[in-house]
Amino acid sequence: MMDNKMNRRGFFAAVAQIVGVAAIAPAALNAVFSSEASAQEKRRGSAPAAGGAAMPMVDPNDAVAKAVKYVEDYKKSPDSKGVNHCATCGFYTKKETKNGKEVGTCTIFAGKMVYSNAFCNSWNKKA
Template sequence: MNRRGFLKTFLSVVGVAAVAPAFVQSAYAQKKRGESAPAAGSAAAGGTVMVDPNDSVAKAVKYVEDHNKAPEAKGNHCSTCGFYKKTGMNAGKEVGSCTIFAGKHVVGNGWCASWNKKA
């Protein structure tokens, strides 16, 4: 192997070694949070990631996908909340983004204890 071939190989190995820890750290962080790789239909794949009612944040704000199942909702629902912005439809239901659940979507008919009247 000549000097040029050695340097080329050496720099390739060093470049991969410099970038690899970022990928390993990201995968480790996802695993630690209990997440899996983005599946087809997720936000990374162009779909919408819906809030899981069993998620810790959702439980903390008493999120339900049907406001009729929460007596404290008193007829209020996500689509009448100031934190909600309609983004489209998913499985025949109105969905939108919510500032409470950053990066995820909620059902327009849902409700949570953070409901705030739209201005």
């Protein structure tokens, strides 16, 4: 017949396992959640550029820009209907002025800046 009582050695082994898990779990969870937060910042386009350098502008010849028919001047796009441009889009956030033009970030182009007067087919009315 098997004895269900835990002996002293078994008790201390179980305690050591619990303490080990309790010590490692916070570090593991922190690593998971901090990398998720970092990924979300990049998707929002609000992640700071590496080394504190200014974020680059979107290149209209970039593959993503071509896929959404990005143009730097909404007046040159027949799809913009005259009022649809980055400044009126929900994905756009004003950041600064470059060369006398307002620029900001866009969730479509993570890590890059767009002109406020630009347009793409992902335009979404600002709430």
